[in-house]
């Protein structure tokens with residue numbers, strides 16, 4: 001099966017957050033790869049990863065990083081594939097540093113930035129799936145089913161309020 005989504009993160013310490021994006025991709029049966037790639041610590045690998053992503057068959061890249069989170073933006077600078085950036089919650093500044101590092105891209109090089117942390121990672125997985133669903137009816141169907149299940153869960157939880 002061709003790998004369609006590349007999930008990259010600045011450090012293994014980001015995995016606690018990034019696994020929530022991977023959980024969604026697993027749930028929706030979307031083939032992906034996951035790797036540590038850092039704009040700061042492994043810049044040559046980052047360039048190579050981004051430059052070869054399209055020819056390797058990837059369709060979307062999810063990039064998560066914390067602190068001076070340059071990975072999503074630098075990846076976006078080296079590919080025209082859609083890049084979704086996840087701000088990982090940092091200890092020192094609670095992820096505000098990560099968010100601002102990712103969200104304020106200069107015009108011309110977009111990164112679709114999610115919320116900080118777990119919810120952001122979940123939404124990154126969903127957004128990647130939604131992009132793929134444009135050309136993949138199976139993914140579209142599984143997304144619809146998931147939406148309906150989410151709605152049902154919320155309605156049931158509301159009933160439990162009494």
Ligand SMILES: Nc1c(C(=O)O)ncn1[C@@H]1O[C@H](COP(=O)(O)O)[C@@H](O)[C@H]1O
Pocket residue numbers: 009010011012013014037038039040041064065066067068069070071072088
């Ligand atoms: N922001 C970046 C980049 C990058 O943007 O290239 N590479 C690593 N990091 C971040 O440094 C934080 C601390 O990393 P360590 O836990 O390895 O010290 C992580 O959240 C990582 O994403």
